[in-house]
Amino acid sequence: MDPTHISPMPLHLTLGITGALLLLGIEAVYFHHGATRASAYATNLSLALRFAVGVTPKPYFGGAFEGRQCQLIARRMSAVVELLASYVPAADVAAYRVACDTWRQLLPVLTRAGDSSPEDAAAFRAGTARFVDGLRAAFPWFTVTPKMHTLCCHAPDFLDFFGSLGRYSEQGLEAWHGHFNQTAAGHPADSFLATCLSYVKRSAVSRAPGDAAHNRGAKRSPAKAGPGARDAKRPDDKRTRTGKILAGAPGASASCVLKQGEDRCKWAKDNLAAAASKIEAHWRRTKEAPPDTHEPCADEAWDGEGDYGELLEAETACMLSLLEE
Amino acid sequence: MRGPDGREVTASRPFEGQTSASVLHSSAVRDVHVFFGLDKGGLVSSCKAVLSCANQVNPTSRGNSLLYGIFPCQKDDREALTRMADVYVPKLDALRTGGLDVSGARRAVRLILIGDYAFMKSWVGHKGASSRMPCLWCIAFRRRTQGNGLLVDTWGNMQDGSLTRGVTRTRGHFERMAEAYADCDNSESAAPLPLEEHFSIES
Numbered sequence: 001m002d003p004t005h006i007s008p009m010p011l012h013l014t015l016g017i018t019g020a021l022l023l024l025g026i027e028a029v030y031f032h033h034g035a036t037r038a039s040a041y042a043t044n045l046s047l048a049l050r051f052a053v054g055v056t057p058k059p060y061f062g063g064a065f066e067g068r069q070c071q072l073i074a075r076r077m078s079a080v081v082e083l084l085a086s087y088v089p090a091a092d093v094a095a096y097r098v099a100c101d102t103w104r105q106l107l108p109v110l111t112r113a114g115d116s117s118p119e120d121a122a123a124f125r126a127g128t129a130r131f132v133d134g135l136r137a138a139f140p141w142f143t144v145t146p147k148m149h150t151l152c153c154h155a156p157d158f159l160d161f162f163g164s165l166g167r168y169s170e171q172g173l174e175a176w177h178g179h180f181n182q183t184a185a186g187h188p189a190d191s192f193l194a195t196c197l198s199y200v201k202r203s204a205v206s207r208a209p210g211d212a213a214h215n216r217g218a219k220r221s222p223a224k225a226g227p228g229a230r231d232a233k234r235p236d237d238k239r240t241r242t243g244k245i246l247a248g249a250p251g252a253s254a255s256c257v258l259k260q261g262e263d264r265c266k267w268a269k270d271n272l273a274a275a276a277s278k279i280e281a282h283w284r285r286t287k288e289a290p291p292d293t294h295e296p297c298a299d300e301a302w303d304g305e306g307d308y309g310e311l312l313e314a315e316t317a318c319m320l321s322l323l324e325e
Numbered sequence: 326m327r328g329p330d331g332r333e334v335t336a337s338r339p340f341e342g343q344t345s346a347s348v349l350h351s352s353a354v355r356d357v358h359v360f361f362g363l364d365k366g367g368l369v370s371s372c373k374a375v376l377s378c379a380n381q382v383n384p385t386s387r388g389n390s391l392l393y394g395i396f397p398c399q400k401d402d403r404e405a406l407t408r409m410a411d412v413y414v415p416k417l418d419a420l421r422t423g424g425l426d427v428s429g430a431r432r433a434v435r436l437i438l439i440g441d442y443a444f445m446k447s448w449v450g451h452k453g454a455s456s457r458m459p460c461l462w463c464i465a466f467r468r469r470t471q472g473n474g475l476l477v478d479t480w481g482n483m484q485d486g487s488l489t490r491g492v493t494r495t496r497g498h499f500e501r502m503a504e505a506y507a508d509c510d511n512s513e514s515a516a517p518l519p520l521e522e523h524f525s526i527e528s
Contacts, residue, residue, distance in 0.1 A: 001436075001448060001499060002496040003449075003462050003493065005436065005438065006438045006449070009440075009441065012441055060366075118331035121331065129487035132486040133486040133487050133488075136486045143484060144484050144486055146454055146459045146460060146467075149460060149465070149483045150460070150462070152487045153487065153491075154460075154462040160327060160331065161327060162358075163326070163327050163333070168379065168439055170364065170385075170439045170440055172375060172384070172386060172390040173364050173373065173439060173440060174364065175386075176373045176387060176390075177366035177367040177373065179387060180371070181368045181369075196371065196395040196396075200394060203392040204391075
């Protein structure tokens with residue numbers, strides 16, 4: 001196998017680096033203020049991702065976000081940066097904002113299945129270098145992971161050679177798992193092996209419908225509604241799903257809301273533990289003392305639930321009312 | 326395919342077959358980009374092997390790829406992945422030597438590996454993402470420590486970001502290691518190769 005013919009895992013880079021960016025924010029708060037505020041930030045971040053961005057972590061992919069969710073996060077990263085700005089010094093926020101902006105520019109090239117122009121490829125190479133080197137310079141505890149290294153040192157070479165990265169993505173490979181979960185029950189057999197055999201035979205003789213089969217022509221895309229069209233500006237706008245739930249409209253089922261809450265808590269807890277481990281190791285390595293316990297001043301009073309406490313209360317109230325019904 | 330100057334290489338020559346699967350055909354030969362991957366997942370744990378072709382609209386759509394096989398398995402460790410991958414090697418080699426018929430004309434097959442890191446490192450015999458040469462594409466070290474300064478100076482440091490100057494791996498090195506481990510892995514060998522020779526390709 002020629003090393004130049006090994007795809008640099010565009011999907012796994014998307015998932016891994018988006019998760020690493022979110023984790024970096026928690027690490028920054030832990031570095032400057034210690035565990036208590038980092039815990040509050042992690043909880044607030046999970047709520048911001050739910051209400052301001054509109055994504056919840058999935059129980060699969062190791063409790064991380066799906067590929068499409070990662071693209072949504074990258075587009076709406078400003079909500080995360082705003083939240084971080086109330087926790088860490090301005091210099092760190094500025095560096096974090098630059099990194100998020102760069103990542104937002106890189107992601108379309110990383111996931112595009114069509115050809116990228118040589119100009120796009122050159123911009124991608126420069127952008128990946130700026131992204132990784134910028135993070136390395138701004139955050140002393142930041143380490144370049146193998147995925148970051150692949151992004152800045154090998155993905156640009158692959159893009160130059162083949163003209164596309166997303167075309168060689170592993171998305172189709174992962175999609176077969178979900179399809180098998182859904183349709184394996186339609187292949188009853190005495191053993192799991194026989195079910196697999198039946199499924200493979202059926203797949204071979206009848207190709208699954210492609211995207212074109214699901215395209216019925218007309219689309220209701222708010223982004224294409226035209227100039228002057230009204231768009232939701234606030235999370236509690238009644239045009240958004242959250243706004244509808246807050247206004248009393250039927251939303252997700254109670255069990256679904258409960259599950260999402262559990263997944264969010266697990267995501268926040270896992271990321272806090274990872275951040276703590278990394279920052280403690282950094283302190284040990286540099287023999288640096290952890291910051292003193294931060295006592296909030298009068299002008300920076302904050303509660304445990306943070307800016308999204310009210311939304312959390314509202315969601316809990318909705319859930320309880322659904323349970324009562 | 327693009328050349329070093331960024332321009333697309335025009336493929337006009339016909340494919341006439343090749344004797345060895347490991348030899349890369351010229352960029353001027355008309356070819357088809359076929360990618361192969363193996364991944365573990367699903368509610369009932371199983372590995373799926375998938376083949377797809379890049380020369381089509383929406384190449385990563387599930388509907389445009391072929392399910393090549395399913396292996397019930399509980400772990401996707403190196404041993405299991407290697408056993409599964411071995412099933413497909415003869416067929417993939419035949420594909421590369423014989424090519425494919427496209428509209429009555431024979432085209433070469435350019436095989437591209439996709440999947441997660443665990444599968445790809447097993448495929449090329451890489452030991453794994455350790456601190457010593459964690460990268461599949463180059464031989465840079467993960468970070469400088471108190472004991473590896475000289476090695477990092479020689480082979481590069483991943484923490485240098487975009488300035489990492491790890492030496493790129495080559496197909497020739499993979500082939501030499503495959504020959505060296507024809508009988509047994511490096512760890513089982515009576516005279517194991519040092520890091521300077523295997524560069525973390527140890528099986």
